[in-house]
Amino acid sequence: MTKYLRLLAIQMRISIASAIAYRANFIIEGVMSAAWLGLTLFPLVVLYDERKSVNGWDLPSALIVMAYFTALRALLEGIVSPSLTALVEKIRDGSFDYVLLKPIDAQVVVSASRYEPWKLFDFAGAIAIAVYAFVKRGYAPSGGELALGLGMFVAGTIAMYSLWIVCAAASFWVGRLDNLMFLLGAIFDTARWPIAVFPGAWRFVFTFVIPVAVMTTFPAMALLGTLDARTIAATVGGALLMLVLSRLVWRAAIRNYTSASS
Amino acid sequence: MITATDLCKHFKVHKRPPGFAAALKSIVSRKYEIVKAVDGVTFKIERGERVGFLGPNGAGKTTTLKVLSGLLHPTSGEVLVEGFVPFERKPELLRKITLVMGQKSQLIWDLPPSETYAMNRAVFDVPKDQFEHTLKELTELLELGDLVDKPARQLSLGERMKCELAAALLHQPTTLFLDEPTIGLDVAMQVAIRDFVRSYNQKHEATVLLTSHYMDDVVALCPRIIVIDQGKLIHDGDLRQLIKARDPDKRVSFTLASVVDDEALAKLGMVMAKDGKRVTLRVTERELPGVIGELLGTMKVLDLAIEDPPLEDILRDMFGKAKRESKPVVATSKDAS
Amino acid sequence: MRSTTVRTIRALPTLLRIGVAETVAYRAEFLVWILTTTQPLIMMSLWTSVARDQSFHGFTSAAFVAYYLSNLIVRQLTGNWVAWQMMDEIRMGTMAMRLLRPIHPFFAYVSSHVAAIPFRTLVALPLAVILLVTSGADNLSHDPVQLAMLPISIGLAWLLTFAILFAIGSLAFFMTQTMALANLYFGLYALLSGYLLPLALMPRLAAVAAWLPFRYTLDVPVLIMTRTMSGEELAGLLGRQAAWVAITLFLALQIWHAGVRRFESVGG
Numbered sequence: 001m002t003k004y005l006r007l008l009a010i011q012m013r014i015s016i017a018s019a020i021a022y023r024a025n026f027i028i029e030g031v032m033s034a035a036w037l038g039l040t041l042f043p044l045v046v047l048y049d050e051r052k053s054v055n056g057w058d059l060p061s062a063l064i065v066m067a068y069f070t071a072l073r074a075l076l077e078g079i080v081s082p083s084l085t086a087l088v089e090k091i092r093d094g095s096f097d098y099v100l101l102k103p104i105d106a107q108v109v110v111s112a113s114r115y116e117p118w119k120l121f122d123f124a125g126a127i128a129i130a131v132y133a134f135v136k137r138g139y140a141p142s143g144g145e146l147a148l149g150l151g152m153f154v155a156g157t158i159a160m161y162s163l164w165i166v167c168a169a170a171s172f173w174v175g176r177l178d179n180l181m182f183l184l185g186a187i188f189d190t191a192r193w194p195i196a197v198f199p200g201a202w203r204f205v206f207t208f209v210i211p212v213a214v215m216t217t218f219p220a221m222a223l224l225g226t227l228d229a230r231t232i233a234a235t236v237g238g239a240l241l242m243l244v245l246s247r248l249v250w251r252a253a254i255r256n257y258t259s260a261s262s
Numbered sequence: 263m264i265t266a267t268d269l270c271k272h273f274k275v276h277k278r279p280p281g282f283a284a285a286l287k288s289i290v291s292r293k294y295e296i297v298k299a300v301d302g303v304t305f306k307i308e309r310g311e312r313v314g315f316l317g318p319n320g321a322g323k324t325t326t327l328k329v330l331s332g333l334l335h336p337t338s339g340e341v342l343v344e345g346f347v348p349f350e351r352k353p354e355l356l357r358k359i360t361l362v363m364g365q366k367s368q369l370i371w372d373l374p375p376s377e378t379y380a381m382n383r384a385v386f387d388v389p390k391d392q393f394e395h396t397l398k399e400l401t402e403l404l405e406l407g408d409l410v411d412k413p414a415r416q417l418s419l420g421e422r423m424k425c426e427l428a429a430a431l432l433h434q435p436t437t438l439f440l441d442e443p444t445i446g447l448d449v450a451m452q453v454a455i456r457d458f459v460r461s462y463n464q465k466h467e468a469t470v471l472l473t474s475h476y477m478d479d480v481v482a483l484c485p486r487i488i489v490i491d492q493g494k495l496i497h498d499g500d501l502r503q504l505i506k507a508r509d510p511d512k513r514v515s516f517t518l519a520s521v522v523d524d525e526a527l528a529k530l531g532m533v534m535a536k537d538g539k540r541v542t543l544r545v546t547e548r549e550l551p552g553v554i555g556e557l558l559g560t561m562k563v564l565d566l567a568i569e570d571p572p573l574e575d576i577l578r579d580m581f582g583k584a585k586r587e588s589k590p591v592v593a594t595s596k597d598a599s
Numbered sequence: 600m601r602s603t604t605v606r607t608i609r610a611l612p613t614l615l616r617i618g619v620a621e622t623v624a625y626r627a628e629f630l631v632w633i634l635t636t637t638q639p640l641i642m643m644s645l646w647t648s649v650a651r652d653q654s655f656h657g658f659t660s661a662a663f664v665a666y667y668l669s670n671l672i673v674r675q676l677t678g679n680w681v682a683w684q685m686m687d688e689i690r691m692g693t694m695a696m697r698l699l700r701p702i703h704p705f706f707a708y709v710s711s712h713v714a715a716i717p718f719r720t721l722v723a724l725p726l727a728v729i730l731l732v733t734s735g736a737d738n739l740s741h742d743p744v745q746l747a748m749l750p751i752s753i754g755l756a757w758l759l760t761f762a763i764l765f766a767i768g769s770l771a772f773f774m775t776q777t778m779a780l781a782n783l784y785f786g787l788y789a790l791l792s793g794y795l796l797p798l799a800l801m802p803r804l805a806a807v808a809a810w811l812p813f814r815y816t817l818d819v820p821v822l823i824m825t826r827t828m829s830g831e832e833l834a835g836l837l838g839r840q841a842a843w844v845a846i847t848l849f850l851a852l853q854i855w856h857a858g859v860r861r862f863e864s865v866g867g
Contacts, residue, residue, distance in 0.1 A: 003384065003385075003387050006384045007381070007384045007385060010380055010381055010384050011381075014370070014373060014377055014381075018372065018373070093366065094363075094365075094366045095366050095367060095368060097328075097333050097361070097363070097366065098361075098366070098368040100332070100333055100351065101331060101332070101333070101356060101359075101360070101361055102356060102382075102385045102386070103353035103354075103356035103357050103385070103386065104353075104385050109385075255335075258332075258333060258334055258335050258349060259334065259335055
């Protein structure tokens with residue numbers, strides 16, 4: 001266990017060192033982060049400029065969903081995406097073989113191998129949005145709601161990670177998969193909206209087929225105190241199930257790789 | 263100890279003929295072909311041996327190494343490395359072996375090798391003092407100097423290879439799989455690496471399996487060679503014995519003071535090559551003393567060399583023969599020096 | 600100079616054929632690429648839901664459907680990835696190889712992208728049919744002259760998108776952070792071209808967008824498809840589109856040449 005932690009620490013150190021090596025990064029990334037946040041909020045502003053509420057979701061509650069989305073996206077673009085891109089590169093140039101030769105679990109090492117530390121800006125932005133939303137609402141969440149909101153965020157992160165690992169595992173079979181990641185990113189993009197704003201059929205898809213609702217809408221509802229116990233249980237259970245399934249897919253991918261690569 | 267019993271590894275390869283129509287068709291249906299990369303190979307290697315795998319391109323050498331190191335699992339047959347089944351990739355085994363691929367790098371490209379070493383140390387869980395001791399030893403033997411502090415992409419091919427070797431040996435493995443480690447390197451570097459591998463083998467009693475296109479690597483380093491062609495093992499044994507078995511005749515090369523006609527030369531032995539005054543004859547061992555005597559007695563000779571036939575010729579002949587006969591010739595011998 | 604042009608033209612069929620072969624070589628990826636531009640569909644479901652009971656800024660649900668499906672069709676046909684391709688090649692060093700070939704890389708890139716168009720048309724076509732069936736008369740333009748101009752507008756939009764991305768890709772000769780720039784471009788594009796939201800929903804922004812090239816990469820063809828307009832308006836839009844194409848192509852090639860000069864002096 002300590003071995004893995006030490007390894008993670010080294011990988012983080014290396015990533016941060018490379019990131020800091022370019023001083024211009026700091027400014028560029030800060031600007032990009034702010035710009036992206038602005039862009040994200042635009043459709044929301046356009047929507048709520050004309051309507052007071054959509055299917056029971058008013059501006060502050062929609063902003064909470066947006067805050068969760070931004071935080072999740074920060075994790076995605078900060079850790080998951082860079083690491084899995086590195087994985088696809090390794091598979092392409094054949095140096096993934098060396099990962100398999102090391103006495104460590106390949107999935108763990110590969111999932112957190114590369115970081116984009118500047119995505120912390122986005123995290124800060126997410127918190128800022130959430131604070132603003134509650135200010136606009138007029139009251140703060142209770143301690144219980146805060147704890148639940150945090151717990152559900154973890155579940156949402158697990159769900160997101162599982163989807164991406166399955167995608168990365170697919171790259172073993174198919175080779176070049178930047179586009180699948182892009183597709184997943186596009187679908188993930190729907191998470192910025194409360195799923196209630198989508199018509200019925202989509203709501204079903206986004207809850208059960210590609211659990212986007214698990215990632216942002218349910219955590220937002222938890223923080224707002226409108227989530228019932230049954231949904232909480234289903235969400236947590238669902239996230240864990242996704243994790244297990246993604247692990248199985250990963251193992252199958254490795255088995256396939258070790259029988260097909262010449 | 264490494265054992266392979268009737269090892270087979272087959273691949274499914276997608277075949278597509280050229281042309282536009284075929285390209286479109288391949289969206290819906292694809293034709294697959296089975297390639298038998300390794301087809302029934304059996305051998306046994308003891309601890310501390312240095313064994314060279316020889317064979318033409320696509321013979322199955324790299325595939326065999328990959329199966330032995332656990333990167334591929336066999337289609338059929340049994341493989342055991344130090345008592346473990348390689349493709350189960352048990353950590354205990356992974357700590358004992360190492361694979362170096364001359365064409366692929368494990369060094370992190372944008373960073374100095376020292377960072378890769380730090381990673382490997384964490385991965386293999388090497389205690390600090392052991393790590394520093396090993397690193398010092400490797401730095402000396404490989405003459406790394408301050409190379410380890412330069413980003414890997416700034417190193418020349420030879421420098422990078424040395425750093426790769428160090429990275430691969432930090433955990434002091436006892437079995438080394440080297441897949442074309444000297445490819446693309448200049449002669450001096452090739453010699454340096456050969457010397458290093460030999461001394462590592464002697465010092466740590468490490469088993470070394472080497473594949474290489476360069477005959478010199480194998481001749482200099484490996485007393486025992488295994489020849490693989492088209493997935494089949496066609497020779498396993500001592501190098502000198504192989505040469506003796508396949509082509510026992512000697513090659514006598516000399517430079518004449520003045521040109522001699524072919525007839526006179528043919529009386530001495532079969533003329534292999536003649537370039538003005540430089541001649542190479544093929545002579546059986548039995549006739550050798552007589553021929554040398556006659557040569558020195560009747561002709562004016564400026565220099566003289568008596569050699570075994572070149573390994574390339576023997577192998578080329580073997581591979582060609584294997585294609586024609588498709589019957590493996592196995593002569594096993596157990597004395598490794 | 601003339602012989603280079605002739606050689607380029609002669610090589611085009613081969614370049615195109617290989618472009619197709621490359622596209623097809625990875626079956627799954629190719630399919631996925633076709634599916635990637637899903638953002639308009641998601642937006643569409645959102646806004647049709649919002650406008651179901653009450654129209655939004657003058658857009659009915661059906662109008663939104665017409666808008667976003669047109670959006671999707673144009674996006675499919677103008678989609679471009681040359682900036683990423685160039686960034687990759689410069690980073691990996693394979694750009695040096697490309698520069699050694701007697702065909703100007705611009706044309707090589709163009710042909711590999713053009714080669715993908717037939718396949719994208721295969722996706723766009725069913726969408727076009729759905730569009731016709733679901734949107735009804737009010738939300739699509741019927742003017743034959745206007746529709747005849749549509750392919751031209753789409754062609755210009757394609758060229759404009761390509762030129763912009765080619766310029767961004769060329770910047771990779773100068774800087775390492777071109778990825779951030781490409782992302783910035785995409786963000787601006789999403790907002791100012793009508794990709795994310797119809798420009799009509801954001802009047803103040805639309806005024807700014809009118810002065811920028813982005814709307815000519817998507818919004819203009821979509822307008823031609825969904826709104827009946829006067830001959831003058833049509834001519835004006837097309838004219839400005841063509842002007843932007845000319846300006847951007849010129850700038851892009853300038854950046855390219857400067858980049859290659861730098862590349863050749865600094866080394867790969």
